[in-house]
Each structure stands twice: as structure tokens, then as C-alpha cells.
Amino acid sequence: MKETAPREAAAANHYLNRDLSWVEFNWRVLEEAQDPTTPLLERVKFLSIVSSNLDEFMSVRVAGIVDQIKAGYTKKDFTGYTPAGLFKRVMKRAAKMVAEQYRTSREITRALAREGIILTSYxxxxxxxxxxxxxxxxxxxxxxxxxxxxxxxxxxxxxxxxxxxxxxxxxxxxxxxxxxxxxxxxxxxxxxxxxxxxxxxxxxxxxxxxxxxxxxxxxxxxxxxxxxxxxxxxxxxxxxxxxxxxEEGAEDLLEEIEIQLRRRRWGAxxxxxxxxxxxxxxxxxxxxxxxxxxxxxxxxxxxxxxFFMKLSGSLQGYDHLRYPPIKPVYPAELENEDDLFLKLRQQDVLVYHPYESFDAVTDFVTQAAHDPHVLAIKMTLYRVSGNSPLIQGLAQAAESGKQVTVVVELKARFDEERNIAWARKLEQSGCHVVYGLVGLKTHAKITLVVRQEPDGLRRYVHVGTGNYNDNTAKLYTDVGLFTTDKIIGEDASALFNEVTGYSAPHNWKAFGVAPTDLMDKLIEKIRREARNASEGKPARIIAKFNSLSNQQMVDELYAASQAGVKIDLIIRGVCCLRPGVPGLSENITVRSIVDRFLEHSRIFYFENGGSEEIYLASADWMTRNLTRRVELMCPAFNKGIQQSLTRILQLNLDDNVKARQLQSNGMYERMTPAAGEPPLRSQFEAMRISSWKTKAREF
The missing domain is CATH 3.30.1840.10 (Polyphosphate kinase middle domain)
Structure with missing residues (x-):
């Protein structure tokens, strides 16, 4: 019995704490506000983002820790922290960050004054x-x-x-x-x-x-x-x-959420x-x-x-203190095409936002709304913009007699009120509005268009890694796939049937879907890479997502590393995996990129003994995504698109300007060019390479 505590402590030392890892992420955002090479008004924005990030962290994550302390909960989590111990550590680190944030604020305020932008006193x-x-x-x-x-x-x-x-x-x-x-x-x-x-x-x-x-x-x-x-x-x-x-006791989920939103005012x-x-x-x-x-x-x-965010955006005549405006290009495959459906019948199309325009997605829905041959449109909505053209397109489709089904996630945190308003507008237009499954958030990003064609019904599918939001599509890096693949189309229909009606879990042929089988499929693929490595076959994993906090997924990656699999993780935010530990994770690297745009894509690559598989997904590798949300992982079958996605991953891995590499002690170190190596900033390179899809085929 005496050895149990040391063993538990040693096991806990294999993991980094989720909340402490988040604080380190916000430090990386603060570093962008401190970076003198970042344009001054962009530094102002990053300073504002640090505050808004911390507000949400305190009101959700820290609030949860406080609730556990009040309830007398003393059990340690898998990283070795009790709620009380974690609270103390998080507050100490957060207080240090806030002090540094305000030191940076004073520095930026002085820099603004030198540019003629003065915050004064009476x-x-x-x-x-x-x-x-x-x-x-x-x-x-x-x-x-x-x-x-x-x-x-x-x-x-x-x-x-x-x-x-x-x-x-x-x-x-x-x-x-x-x-x-x-x-x-x-x-x-x-x-x-x-x-x-x-x-x-x-x-x-x-x-x-x-x-x-x-x-x-x-x-x-x-x-x-x-x-x-x-x-x-x-x-x-x-x-x-x-x-x-x-949710189970609520007769009307929409009304229940409205009640809870009012109660939020009296939160502890x-x-x-x-x-x-x-x-x-x-x-x-x-x-x-x-x-x-x-x-x-x-x-x-x-x-x-x-408030700095609004100040930065309202100043006129200071464009020299901002990044040059990005001009997203319309996807070359769809440019000058009057009939998107004709083109999509010929080939799958990958879109990379914000470098390529979200207008392609809007046009897809709008054209479907007005096309007399389209019979049905089905779509998931998690976070949409304030004046979304997609909502207008869906409403017009319903008003013209098409079958329009929209899964609106009312529980999208801090967007609940906006989504309630959209749900009501869509219902008034004649759309079938569904609020998802009890106990689960619908976080999958998918649109299905069913069209009557001379050779029968055809399904057109768009699957994305980001929200259907034309505003954030200008600020977040995300990928989206347009396809008419028959297997993907069948899975898409089954997914909507499962969410909107009573359907037994589907035997997915292409998709991985949480909470039913996505985690199992990911684990199977990680274990397959481990077996291949043990047998001397090509084995590698590259995965890009926002957060990694599920213990089982971390353990599977550790086991694959021990089997000899080279694993490169590109994780913007939280990471509970401790890389570079001899005998445990020496084959794993973890890097985070914080730059002009919010890295948001989820892309998973498995070498599979030379028969490469690559997926795009809505899910991070967190417990909530894998077990408590409807999430979607979709394969890219087309070789050209596989190569394009691989090119995106490689650009991220090559970044030596805005990438930070996670050390085994939980700290991040900024990567710099090696001797004789040119600097490469992945986001700027993606903007510079107008023909990145063509170049991807050279990878």
C-alpha cells in the first residue's frame, strides 16, 4: 500500500494539466501582443483577445473548479491535482499573466501615443x-x-x-x-x-x-x-x-435555454x-x-x-499599423462556373479558409436554394454570423417549397441567444428546425443537398472543420470539402436521419462519428501505425487540432511512440501530453502556432504502411468532443486533395517563425530558423502561394 502513492505520482507526472496548459496558451497570445514585429494595432487586438479568453476561462473552467471545491471534492485528476491544489496553481499563474498583460498594455499605450493615438486623463x-x-x-x-x-x-x-x-x-x-x-x-x-x-x-x-x-x-x-x-x-x-x-425534463428545449440564460445573471x-x-x-x-x-x-x-478591440478597429488612417487586408481568392476549380453542381459532379473540391473565400460555401447553399432540381437541403449550424447569408438562403429554399432541415445547436456557449433568434426565423420561413440529441451538442459541420438529375438522385456534400460563419471564416484557418462521393453521401443522409429522427447507430462506411465510433476509429488507426512500426513498415502520424486532453488518446499516442511511430502533433491550445520523455514519448513532437489567424483546422494523417489515409474533422481530441458531442471525421479519397491537405500540414511543420514547440517540462519555446535555413511563416506562406494546391502535388 505504501508504494501506491509514488506510483500514482509517477503516472500523473506523465501528463500536463488541462487548465494549466490553457493558461500557457493564453501566454502565447500575450506574446503576440508583446512582439515588436507585429503591427501595433494588431498588438492591440491580441491584448484584447487575452482579456476575452481569460473571461471565458474564469466563467467556465475556473467556475467548475470552484464548484468542486465547494462540494468537498478532493479526488485527484489524472494529472495529479486536487481541485483545491489546481485552483491555487491556476490563480498564481493567471495573476502573473495579468500583471504582465498590464505591463504590456502600458508599453503599447506609450507606443500608440508616439503614433498620435493618445489615451488621456481629464x-x-x-x-x-x-x-x-x-x-x-x-x-x-x-x-x-x-x-x-x-x-x-x-x-x-x-x-x-x-x-x-x-x-x-x-x-x-x-x-x-x-x-x-x-x-x-x-x-x-x-x-x-x-x-x-x-x-x-x-x-x-x-x-x-x-x-x-x-x-x-x-x-x-x-x-x-x-x-x-x-x-x-x-x-x-x-x-x-x-x-x-x-434537457430530458424540458418540454421545449428552446424555452428551457432562455430560462437558463436569464439565470446566468445570478451565477455564483x-x-x-x-x-x-x-x-x-x-x-x-x-x-x-x-x-x-x-x-x-x-x-x-x-x-x-x-475595449481595445473596438478601438483598434475604429481608427481611420492608420492602415500602416495593421496587417495588409487579406483578399481571399475564389477557389480556382469553381471560378467562372455558373453551375457549381456541374463542376462538383466532375471533381471534388477542397477549400482552405481564409486564403480561399467562404463565398464558395455561401454560393453552394444559395444556388441550391434557387435550383428547381434541388429537392432537399440539410445543414448543421453551430455558430453563425449576425447577418448570415446562409440563413437567408435556407429561408428562401423553404419558402420556395424545398425540404429544408436545419440542426441548430442552441447550446453553443455564449451564442445561445443568437442561435435561438435564428431558429425562430428559420421556423417562420418553413424550415424544419431540430435542436439535436438530448445530452449532446451537435458540433459536426456538414451540409447535404439532394438533387434530382437525369440519372437519378445525387447527393452533394460539404464537410468542414469550422463553423458556417462568414465572419470567422475570414479570421480562422479551416478547410472544407465539397464532394459527390456516393459513400460519403450515404453516410451524410444516415447522419441527418440519426440526429433528426429515431435511428439505430449506423454502420458508417466513410465517416467516423462521435459519440458512437469516432474515438474507436482513431484508436484503431493509432494502433495500426504502432503495429506497422513494430513490423518495420512505414508508420507516421501527423495530427492538427485545437486541444488534446483525453487521457486514453494520450496513452494511445504514448504506446505508438514506444512502438517507434514518428508522431507530429500541431495543437494550438491545450495539450495534456508531455512530449520528449525518454522511454515514453521521445518520438512525439508538439508545436503550437499562434499568428494573425486563429488556427482551427482539424486534419489527421496516417501513413498506413504506405497507403496513406487523411481526414478532416470537426472534433478535437478532448473528452467532450469524443464522448459528449455529435462530431464528424470525413476521409479525403481524392489523391490530389490528400496531397493538398498534406501540404497544409507540412507548411505548419516547417513554420520556424510563429511556431512554439512544447518541451517536456510543459513550457513552450519559440522555434527559430536553423543555421542557413530561411524563415518560414506558414500563414504568410499560404497567402503567398496562390497556387498552393498545384504545389501540393509536388510535395
């Missing part, structure tokens, strides 16, 4: 500017403000998650200063611009801005007549944002951010109200830097 304004800001405050801001006193007669008001507030400590005029002060809070209006442009100084071309909370703080006395403000400091609360759904407090120097009395009031004492971040600067 005291630095001249008389003309102060007059203009005073007028703006009294005419625009003051009427919107609602000061809320906290005392025996007026209980603490509801504080909304991730909204900026001011904590105000006051003394009554003429009252003994030794008397306990008065306390009030004030929400900074989220429907007004956080940054306000100040009129230019005479003969100046500089752009000056003042933050909304700074303007309110200067005029705080206008809200409390008869009282003297002692201190005014910002604070922000993050609540648990995970929804607790009773998880994190409190306070402005440095906050009055002790104000801090004590907040701690007592929110019952939070061990997850408080003291912020040395403006709380919530997500």
Missing part, C-alpha cells in the same frame, strides 16, 4: 477640450447613469457579470469624519462608447481619447448632492456562466477585479457581498481591456 485636457467633455457628460452620459446606494433600506443591487462598475465611498457633508462612510455603486453604461474621442488641439493631427469611466469619475459629485466623494474605483465581477440544463461569483488603490471600506463591502476572498485581481490600469 487633467491633461486643455480648457476647450474640458468644456467639450463637460458638455458630453451632461448631455449624453449623466441622463443614463443610475447611482445605487447600499444601506439598511437599500440592499446590494444585482451586479451583472463582466460589466464595469464604480465603487463610491462617500461622506455626508458636515458629518463627523470618524463616522462609518456611505457606500454606493454605479454601472458604467455598456451602451455608450468606452473610449470617447476628444476634440483635437489647435494645429494638432493627434487623436486623443478619454475613457468613459474616467469622465464619470471626474463628475461623480454631480450624482451625490450633499455628500463628498472620498474615493471612486472601478470593479468588475465574473460569474459562473455554465448552463445547467434539464468566481472572480473579482478591482482597480489598484481601491478604498479598504469599498473592498470590504464587495468581498462580503460576493462572498469571495481568494480570487481577487488588483488591476493596475483600466479594468477589462476587451
Amino acid at each position: 487633467d491633461e485636457l486643455n480648457a476647450t477640450q474640458r468644456k467639450a467633455m463637460d458638455e458630453y457628460y451632461h448631455e449624453i452620459v449623466f441622463p443614463v447613469l443610475t447611482p445605487m446606494a447600499v444601506d439598511q433600506a437599500r440592499p446590494f443591487p444585482l451586479v451583472h457579470t463582466q460589466s464595469l462598475y464604480l465603487a463610491v465611498v462617500l461622506m455626508k457633508e458636515g458629518e463627523d469624519p470618524e463616522v462609518e462612510p456611505y457606500f454606493a455603486i454605479l454601472q458604467v453604461p455598456s451602451n455608450l462608447n468606452r473610449f470617447i474621442e476628444v476634440p483635437c488641439r489647435t494645429n494638432s493631427k493627434k487623436h486623443e481619447y478619454i475613457l468613459l469611466e474616467t469622465l464619470i469619475e471626474h463628475h461623480i459629485h454631480t450624482l451625490f448632492s450633499g455628500y463628498t466623494p472620498v474615493s471612486v474605483h472601478g470593479f468588475r465581477l465574473t460569474r459562473n456562466a455554465d448552463l445547467t440544463l434539464n 461569483p468566481v472572480r473579482l477585479e478591482v482597480q489598484r488603490g481601491i478604498h479598504p471600506y469599498a473592498l470590504q463591502q464587495l468581498i462580503e457581498e460576493f462572498e469571495i476572498s481568494d480570487n481577487i485581481f488588483e488591476i493596475d490600469g483600466p479594468i477589462d481591456l476587451t
Whole structure:
């Protein structure tokens, strides 16, 4: 019995913790904000992304850890951490990252000032500017403000998650200063611009801005007549944002989610951010109200830097401080084709976003909507844009009498309200809207078009690695496959039948589908590579995805490495596998690419003894994707497309500018060109190679 603990500790040391690995990912995003070779306004965006990433992490992952601690859960996870131990470690690392983020913010703010973009204080304004800001405050801001006193007669008001507030400590005029002060809070209006442009100084071309909370703080006395403000400091609360759904007991899933969205406002407090120097009395009031004492971040600067994203996008005349705009090309195979279906009957087509335009997907759906020979359109929607042309196309198809079935995932976190609105619009247009399977999120990305043709019905299928979102398709790297392959078409029909109706699990001929058999198929392919390596046959695995956290998948990769399989993993975010450990994982490399676009493609390559197999998928190698979601893995049968996908993987493996390699200690080291080796930045190379598909055939 005495040896059990050391054995468990040794086993746990084989794995990296998921949440700590995520923190390291956000550090890599922060490094992009710090990189002086990144254009200044792009650095501003990365700084904002660090904040929005951390907000979600706190409201979901850390919230879950806090729930476990409150429930008295003390069991260690497979990486060796108890919830309490993990919470302490995560908070320590996150606090260090936030401090570094604000140091970077001050550095960037100084760099912006040198370019004539100035974040100023009220005291630095001249008389003309102060007059203009005073007028703006009294005419625009003051009427919107609602000061809320906290005392025996007026209980603490509801504080909304991730909204900026001011904590105000006051003394009554003429009252003994030794008397306990008065306390009030004030929400900074989220429907007004956080940054306000100040009129230019005479003969100046500089752009000056003042933050909304700074303007309110200067005029705080206008809200409390008869009282003297002692201190005014910002604070922000993050609540648990995970929804607790009773899907089986809900008569209407849409209504149940709407109820839970309203309850999200009252989620348990998880994190409190306070402005440095906050009055002790104000801090004590907040701690007592929110019952939070061990997850408080003291912020040395403006709380919530997500506003930087809007500032960066709104500035005119500063294109020299941004990346040149990308101009996605229309896929050459489909260009100048009036009839996409005619072309797709002739050949499969691979599209690589954002280098190739998402318009090809939109045109596919739109043409199907207007084609009199199309009988049915079926599609999954997980996250769509605010004004999606795909929604319009599907609605038009239904209105013209076609059978249109849309699987809308209402549980897509933080997009629930938007998806509810789309679901209602589609239903009003006559579409059959399905909300997926109980207990599972539908994360697969697939469209099926059924068309009547002279030789019978034909199925046209689009399978992708990313969401059907025309906006994110400009910012994320994803691949999509158009095909009329008969086997893939049959599997596509079976998949929709399984999701929308009552169907026994299908015997998939081409697809791997979670949660039924995707994980089993991946494991079988990894084990096949291990057998081939043991027998001296060609054996290699290259896999690109966003996260790896499933213990069994990690163990299978370890076993394949021990059998001699060369394994290259391209993982943007979380990785629980510890590479480069002698006797365990010395044949495995893990690299992460964080660059201008969000790496989002899922592509899996298996050498298979020389008979190469390559797949595109919607799934990461996480437990939730493999066991609790409807996910899809689709093979590329066409040799040319296989080579194109292999070229994408090779570009990623060759990156020596924006790639970081994971070390066995859990840290990442930036890769640099070897002596005499030219620098290669995979995303820029993909943009530069306009004929990358042709070049892929030379690989």
C-alpha cells in the first residue's frame, strides 16, 4: 500500500494539466501582443483577445473548479491535482499573466501615443477640450447613469457579470469624519462608447481619447448632492456562466435555454477585479457581498481591456499599423462556373479558409436554394454570423417549397441567444428546425443537398472543420470539402436521419462519428501505425487540432511512440501530453502556432504502411468532443486533395517563425530558423502561394 502513492505520482507526472496548459496558451497570445514585429494595432487586438479568453476561462473552467471545491471534492485528476491544489496553481499563474498583460498594455499605450493615438486623463485636457467633455457628460452620459446606494433600506443591487462598475465611498457633508462612510455603486453604461474621442488641439493631427469611466469619475459629485466623494474605483465581477440544463425534463428545449440564460445573471461569483488603490471600506463591502476572498485581481490600469478591440478597429488612417487586408481568392476549380453542381459532379473540391473565400460555401447553399432540381437541403449550424447569408438562403429554399432541415445547436456557449433568434426565423420561413440529441451538442459541420438529375438522385456534400460563419471564416484557418462521393453521401443522409429522427447507430462506411465510433476509429488507426512500426513498415502520424486532453488518446499516442511511430502533433491550445520523455514519448513532437489567424483546422494523417489515409474533422481530441458531442471525421479519397491537405500540414511543420514547440517540462519555446535555413511563416506562406494546391502535388 505504501508504494501506491509514488506510483500514482509517477503516472500523473506523465501528463500536463488541462487548465494549466490553457493558461500557457493564453501566454502565447500575450506574446503576440508583446512582439515588436507585429503591427501595433494588431498588438492591440491580441491584448484584447487575452482579456476575452481569460473571461471565458474564469466563467467556465475556473467556475467548475470552484464548484468542486465547494462540494468537498478532493479526488485527484489524472494529472495529479486536487481541485483545491489546481485552483491555487491556476490563480498564481493567471495573476502573473495579468500583471504582465498590464505591463504590456502600458508599453503599447506609450507606443500608440508616439503614433498620435493618445489615451488621456481629464487633467491633461486643455480648457476647450474640458468644456467639450463637460458638455458630453451632461448631455449624453449623466441622463443614463443610475447611482445605487447600499444601506439598511437599500440592499446590494444585482451586479451583472463582466460589466464595469464604480465603487463610491462617500461622506455626508458636515458629518463627523470618524463616522462609518456611505457606500454606493454605479454601472458604467455598456451602451455608450468606452473610449470617447476628444476634440483635437489647435494645429494638432493627434487623436486623443478619454475613457468613459474616467469622465464619470471626474463628475461623480454631480450624482451625490450633499455628500463628498472620498474615493471612486472601478470593479468588475465574473460569474459562473455554465448552463445547467434539464434537457430530458424540458418540454421545449428552446424555452428551457432562455430560462437558463436569464439565470446566468445570478451565477455564483468566481472572480473579482478591482482597480489598484481601491478604498479598504469599498473592498470590504464587495468581498462580503460576493462572498469571495481568494480570487481577487488588483488591476493596475483600466479594468477589462476587451475595449481595445473596438478601438483598434475604429481608427481611420492608420492602415500602416495593421496587417495588409487579406483578399481571399475564389477557389480556382469553381471560378467562372455558373453551375457549381456541374463542376462538383466532375471533381471534388477542397477549400482552405481564409486564403480561399467562404463565398464558395455561401454560393453552394444559395444556388441550391434557387435550383428547381434541388429537392432537399440539410445543414448543421453551430455558430453563425449576425447577418448570415446562409440563413437567408435556407429561408428562401423553404419558402420556395424545398425540404429544408436545419440542426441548430442552441447550446453553443455564449451564442445561445443568437442561435435561438435564428431558429425562430428559420421556423417562420418553413424550415424544419431540430435542436439535436438530448445530452449532446451537435458540433459536426456538414451540409447535404439532394438533387434530382437525369440519372437519378445525387447527393452533394460539404464537410468542414469550422463553423458556417462568414465572419470567422475570414479570421480562422479551416478547410472544407465539397464532394459527390456516393459513400460519403450515404453516410451524410444516415447522419441527418440519426440526429433528426429515431435511428439505430449506423454502420458508417466513410465517416467516423462521435459519440458512437469516432474515438474507436482513431484508436484503431493509432494502433495500426504502432503495429506497422513494430513490423518495420512505414508508420507516421501527423495530427492538427485545437486541444488534446483525453487521457486514453494520450496513452494511445504514448504506446505508438514506444512502438517507434514518428508522431507530429500541431495543437494550438491545450495539450495534456508531455512530449520528449525518454522511454515514453521521445518520438512525439508538439508545436503550437499562434499568428494573425486563429488556427482551427482539424486534419489527421496516417501513413498506413504506405497507403496513406487523411481526414478532416470537426472534433478535437478532448473528452467532450469524443464522448459528449455529435462530431464528424470525413476521409479525403481524392489523391490530389490528400496531397493538398498534406501540404497544409507540412507548411505548419516547417513554420520556424510563429511556431512554439512544447518541451517536456510543459513550457513552450519559440522555434527559430536553423543555421542557413530561411524563415518560414506558414500563414504568410499560404497567402503567398496562390497556387498552393498545384504545389501540393509536388510535395
